[in-house]
Amino acid sequence: MSARPTLLTVAFLIGLVTLPAHAQQGPTQAELNAAASNAVDWLLTNHDYGGQRFVDATEITRDNAASLRAACVYQAADLRPFHTNPLVYRGVMYLTTSQATIALDAATCRVQWRHVWRPKAKENWPQSRGVALKEGIIIRGTADGYLLALDALTGRLLWERAAADAEKGETFTMPPVVFEDLVIIGPAGNEVPVRGWVGAFRVATGKPVWRFNIRPAAGEPGAETWSMTEALTGGGAVWTPFSLDPAQGLVFVPVGNPAPDFYSDVRQGANLYTNSLVVLDARTGKLVWHYQAVPHDLHDWDLTQVSPLFTAQVNGTERRLVSVVGKDGLLHVLDREPRASLRGGRHPSRERRASAHAGGSSRLPRPVGRGSVERAGLQPADQYAVRRFGGLVRHLQEGPPARARSGTELHGRKLYPRSG
Numbered sequence: 001m002s003a004r005p006t007l008l009t010v011a012f013l014i015g016l017v018t019l020p021a022h023a024q025q026g027p028t029q030a031e032l033n034a035a036a037s038n039a040v041d042w043l044l045t046n047h048d049y050g051g052q053r054f055v056d057a058t059e060i061t062r063d064n065a066a067s068l069r070a071a072c073v074y075q076a077a078d079l080r081p082f083h084t085n086p087l088v089y090r091g092v093m094y095l096t097t098s099q100a101t102i103a104l105d106a107a108t109c110r111v112q113w114r115h116v117w118r119p120k121a122k123e124n125w126p127q128s129r130g131v132a133l134k135e136g137i138i139i140r141g142t143a144d145g146y147l148l149a150l151d152a153l154t155g156r157l158l159w160e161r162a163a164a165d166a167e168k169g170e171t172f173t174m175p176p177v178v179f180e181d182l183v184i185i186g187p188a189g190n191e192v193p194v195r196g197w198v199g200a201f202r203v204a205t206g207k208p209v210w211r212f213n214i215r216p217a218a219g220e221p222g223a224e225t226w227s228m229t230e231a232l233t234g235g236g237a238v239w240t241p242f243s244l245d246p247a248q249g250l251v252f253v254p255v256g257n258p259a260p261d262f263y264s265d266v267r268q269g270a271n272l273y274t275n276s277l278v279v280l281d282a283r284t285g286k287l288v289w290h291y292q293a294v295p296h297d298l299h300d301w302d303l304t305q306v307s308p309l310f311t312a313q314v315n316g317t318e319r320r321l322v323s324v325v326g327k328d329g330l331l332h333v334l335d336r337e338p339r340a341s342l343r344g345g346r347h348p349s350r351e352r353r354a355s356a357h358a359g360g361s362s363r364l365p366r367p368v369g370r371g372s373v374e375r376a377g378l379q380p381a382d383q384y385a386v387r388r389f390g391g392l393v394r395h396l397q398e399g400p401p402a403r404a405r406s407g408t409e410l411h412g413r414k415l416y417p418r419s420g
Contacts, residue, residue: 025136025152027089029180032134033246045085045130045175049244051307072109076102085130085175085241094133094152096140098126101150113155119144121162124171125188129239132176132183137203139183141172147183147206161206163199170194170237177242177251178203179282184251186214186238190302193259196236198251198278200285210285214238214255214273221287227268235259236274243307243322245336250288252309252322253278256302270295277306277324277334294328301327309336 027035027043035041035048039056047053060068076082078097086095093106099119103112121144131140137158138150145164150157163185164170169192176185183206186198196214201207214236216222226233235258243252258267258274275294280287294301303326311320324332 027134029134029246032178041090042086042088043133044087044177045241046243046307049177049179049246050309051241051243051305052310053308071107074102074104074109074111076100080126082126082128084128087131087133089133089152092152094131094138096128096130098128098143101131101138101140101148101155103152103155115150115155115157117142117146117148121145121166124166124169124192125173125239127173127188127239129173129241130175132178134178134203139176139178139203141174141176141185143171143173145170145172145187147172147176147185147201149203149206159206161201163201163206163208168192168194173239175241177244179244179246179249179251182209182282184242184282186253188237188239188256190235190237190256190259191261193232193234194237195234196238196255196274198238198253198280198285200282212278212280212285212287214253214278215258216272222272225269225272227266229266231260231266233259233267235271239302240304241307243309244282245309249282251280251282252306253280254303254306254324254326256304257297257300261300262298264296264298268296271297275301275303275326277303277322291324291332291334293324293326293330293332299328 027041031038031041032043032049035043036050036052038048042055047055076095076097078100080098082097084095084097086093088094088106091106092112093104095102095104099117101115101117103114104110105112119142123143124145126143128140128143131138133139133152136152138152140148140150141163142148145162145166147161147163148157149159164172164187169189170187171189172185173188174185176183178184181203182200183203184198184200186196187194190196195217197211198214199211200209202209213220215234216226235256237256238253239256240254242254244250245252255273255276255278258264258271260266270292272292273290274292275297276290276292278287278290293303303324305325306322309320309322311318313319314321320336322334322336324334
């Protein structure tokens with residue numbers, strides 16, 4: 001489910017960083033809230049809470065872009081795969097490998113400190129996609145299910161906590177997000193399979209505050225969308241960045257696939273809350289609303305990105321929107337206020353979705369035959385992939401063919417404000 005591993009990652013830095021490199025006791029909550037307008041620092045994995053991934057770097061133009069050169073290079077010297085998303089605050093860059101957390105002078109690549117974690121439990125997925133930073137504290141997850149807090153100035157370990165169950169296959173690969181005094185994160189490991197969850201922990205101590213079960217436990221709302229079975233089922237883990245609305249205190253969670261990935265007879269039903277946008281109260285972990293993009297997934301089509309959060313004029317009315325995209329290759333744009341699709345249909349309630357996608361429903365994906373994929377216009381290699389991995393979904397029946405290997409994985413959409 002994760003993106004293709006890279007055996008050696010090298011950080012290339014473009015020579016436009018001019019600020020002196022010195023770690024600060026920041027950023028503050030106010031700075032994090034205003035990160036979208038910050039054209040100097042990169043404070044969150046997707047740049048800002050809303051995930052715009054846009055910096056108004058006016059010094060780079062069409063005229064001089066071809067002359068940009070690498071100012072420095074840092075060799076991470078780690079052969080295990082990692083997909084770090086560096087943060088930059090006041091001239092210091094923070095990045096991760098599977099076990100190391102590193103602070104660099106962002107203009108010279110000089111190492112300021114390097115902390116190496118020695119695993120204390122079973123290591124699972126080795127990928128590490130970065131850190132969270134607030135008020136002089138760096139927080140990251142590890143392959144053996146620990147949360148670590150480090151001093152941003154020195155790299156000194158402040159606290160450690162075994163937050164995930166490594167023996168069950170839970171591992172932290174995603175970058176955490178920090179809001180107020182909480183660090184919010186969830187484990188990867190859909191294919192193990194783990195039973196996905198999202199949790200919040202105190203920034204100061206790592207003490208658990210709340211947990212939301214993405215794969216509902218027996219008796220919890222949504223559990224009725226999974227058929228009874230003695231087989232091992234699960235999924236709903238997370239591995240890509242969360243988005244957050246600080247004004248409303250809402251965290252937007254992209255949820256991965258159910259398991260088993262391709263053999264779904266043992267998990268009849270919609271399989272909430274897999275392949276869904278799940279919106280939680282960031283302070284309490286309570287479910288506010290959800291949108292399931294791919295009910296009863298047959299293809300390992302994780303929902304990978306729930307960003308950017310943005311506003312736009314729609315039919316003369318300004319609306320608060322969220323972009324939702326995943327491995328199915330389709331872009332969904334949803335209204336965050338009435339929680340409606342821009343196509344006009346309201347999000348079905350949990351009860352309606354559970355009923356509509358109960359085992360045997362005609363709305364569930366159906367197996368595909370040779371004629372169907374050939375008529376859809378797929379190339380021979382893609383025809384094989386669709387048939388091999390379990391069949392046809394509604395995109396081949398109701399719209400343009402979706403290529404079996406297309407879609408979005410680690411990196412999300414970008415919002416270009418100048419386009420209007």
